[in-house]
Amino acid sequence: MPTSIQAYEDVVDSLPLTQKIGQLLMPAAFVNDSEDEIQRLESQIRELGIGGICFFHSRASAATNFEGEKEVPVNPDSLGRLKELIARYQKASAIPLLIAIDAEWGLAMRLENGEAYPYALCLGALPPGHELVRRTGFRMGLDCKAAGIHWNLAPVADVNLNPANPVIGYRSFGADHHHVAQHAVSLYRGMQQAEILGCAKHFPGHGDTATDSHLELPVLDKSADSLDAIELLPFRSLISAGIEGVMPGHLTVPSLDPTGLPATLSPTMIRDVLRGKLGFRGVVVSDALNMHAVSKRYAAPGELAAVALNAGNDILCFVEDLEQSVAAIADKVSHGDKNSITAQRLEDSFARVWKLKERVFQSDTTTSSPNSNEPKLKPESPGALRKALAAATLTAVKTRTTERDTTRRAWILAGEDLGPFESELGAGHLGNSMRISWDKQGILSQDSRWPLPDESEVVLVLAPPKLKPAGNFGLPKSFTDFLVTLCEQRNVSLCLLGNPYVLNLPGCAQAAEILLAYSPLAEFQKQAARYYLGKVEAPGNLPVKIPGH
Structure with a gap:
């Protein structure tokens, strides 16, 4: 060699x-x-x-x-x-x-x-x-x-x-x-x-x-x-x-x-x-x-x-x-x-x-x-770097104008592998929750007439299947229709674990609150959960223009 x-x-x-x-x-x-x-x-x-x-x-x-x-x-x-x-x-x-x-x-x-x-x-x-x-x-x-x-x-x-x-x-x-x-x-x-x-x-x-x-x-x-x-x-x-x-x-x-x-x-x-x-x-x-x-x-x-x-x-x-x-x-x-x-x-x-x-x-x-003017970097573990990035990039795209009603909050977890969010939030906070998942063929649950939660306060944690915009980021129409109805009829906090351009989809602009965590990586999911627990702030800035935000 x-x-x-x-x-x-x-x-x-x-x-x-x-x-x-x-x-x-x-x-x-x-x-x-x-x-x-x-x-x-x-x-x-x-x-x-x-x-x-x-x-x-x-x-x-x-x-x-x-x-x-x-x-x-x-x-x-x-x-x-x-x-x-x-x-x-x-x-x-x-x-x-x-x-x-x-x-x-x-x-x-x-x-x-x-x-x-x-x-x-x-x-x-x-x-x-x-x-x-x-x-x-x-x-x-x-x-x-x-x-x-x-x-x-x-x-x-x-x-x-x-x-x-x-x-x-x-x-x-x-x-x-x-x-x-x-x-x-x-x-x-x-x-x-x-x-x-x-x-x-x-x-x-x-x-x-x-x-x-x-x-x-x-x-x-x-x-x-x-x-x-x-x-x-x-x-x-x-x-x-x-x-x-x-x-x-x-x-x-x-x-x-x-x-x-x-x-x-x-x-x-x-x-x-x-x-x-x-x-x-x-x-x-x-x-x-x-x-x-x-x-x-x-x-x-x-x-x-x-x-x-x-x-x-x-x-x-x-x-x-x-x-x-x-x-x-x-x-x-x-x-x-x-x-x-x-x-x-x-x-x-x-x-x-x-x-x-x-x-x-x-x-x-x-x-x-x-560049001699820049301090020499020291190696850090990938996990430590991801954790620091998750904390520094978490972005509050839209904040509420009214107080949250945390006593009557429903959770909708939409996407695959959202375990890190769930574990960080804790089972005690997920008593009233609903899960939606999909594969390449669409929604795994064939029921496109999902019931709306009774609670007025809903947190929708969304991890789209694709990063690219083709086919609405891989989100089936039945789900995007549900998203529109949900945001019209409930006070929704949308937590997006994905591409910011997802916020251009119908319904997103009507969400009462939008938290952008950018990635489904475990460290980013956990940081988003901490935000809902009131433990961290969201210091990031939206890097692109999204109409209505």
Whole structure:
């Protein structure tokens, strides 16, 4: 297994063209995959000189099937399997592999037993500069490092201005561009101190769109001045902070590139705007090239990879046709027509990628030195960090104008795995309670005519089944109809353990009180219960605009 790497100057003239191309490829590796597929990737790593791999949970849960119906395998020890596969793939490679993963809210984003932290929109409830954001990045970075990962493809630098955004939403720090910029830098600073590489995404900003780029091509139809003032600010800030990578998004931006090309495939967006205007000198990592926003454009195997490289991407992520991509790129380098890839274009990308690998494998620190003005962080347990985050982010979106009648209070617990809330509240407070649960097919109780509680005071604890807005966050119509009726006829305190945008659903605005706990993680459930017991306050701030709140 390789543990060190030669200097760029020692390989620049000796490494064959095809191996230089291979170093720019970062195919997907699946933690839960068949042995045949694992051996196939090992062979490709050996034969093509692959430079890195990006881990996903499984083929059924990756990218273009994210909203699909394929059955997703469950592996209670995905983390252990990840470590095994990293060792196998590194052993198969003559040159150390860069190991990447999307761990925007921790390894749990891809692994059942990876540590989970709240998603970015929850961190957005903290004021700018709050130390907990940096501590979260540090803890996530330590988790990645312990697993053998070098590169966390985070933070998300998108400013989420569209409540209906199907693909960003809760992954963004919020709707205020200054706020997003400060939080993104803080999270990266924490990762940096843990010696983990970072990547700002999805350039030039995917937040003000309403199309899922896994499936179709979004259009960001805003003026150049507006983009410069809002969407580009977080990317500027992260570039100034020394971020190692930037990931262009699969979206077209007519005001900056009228050709209609996605930013991922646009020389104007990458070379002129990102490198020219913003001055980025690091590694450009394409978004997953299997996503339909770009993959549908090219039928010939390998053609998409060649176009993406020629546009200015240095690393081609989630390339599916590896052999054909190497061949197609090599062919275009050797030709001299207008569609060719110049030898210099290829060499520029190879140099950037190789020198980044030198930083990872030739020194004791993966990243550039953290800001000397910031105090050095000390490791803390994931549970302690989650507890601190739950206390600091709990948000009172709407408070009562009348006194609570705690003597005649009914509880409705809607969702799965609400045991932490129940145990913290105590059985004595749940004497009059009702439970509602659902699965992928809808409400498990087939009775859509649920009785309203007799009590005037009702606390509805809601943990929606999905974080994304598709299909009302997975909430069946029978439940949302019930919610409307309940809020019209009773004094309801709504406790939301999920995406703040759920508050846009019918009925929520009529709730007499709204408590936002952001996450169903146990620590967040317990903090919400303490609020109803009168033991804690709710200091967080709503990071997005919700009409009526």
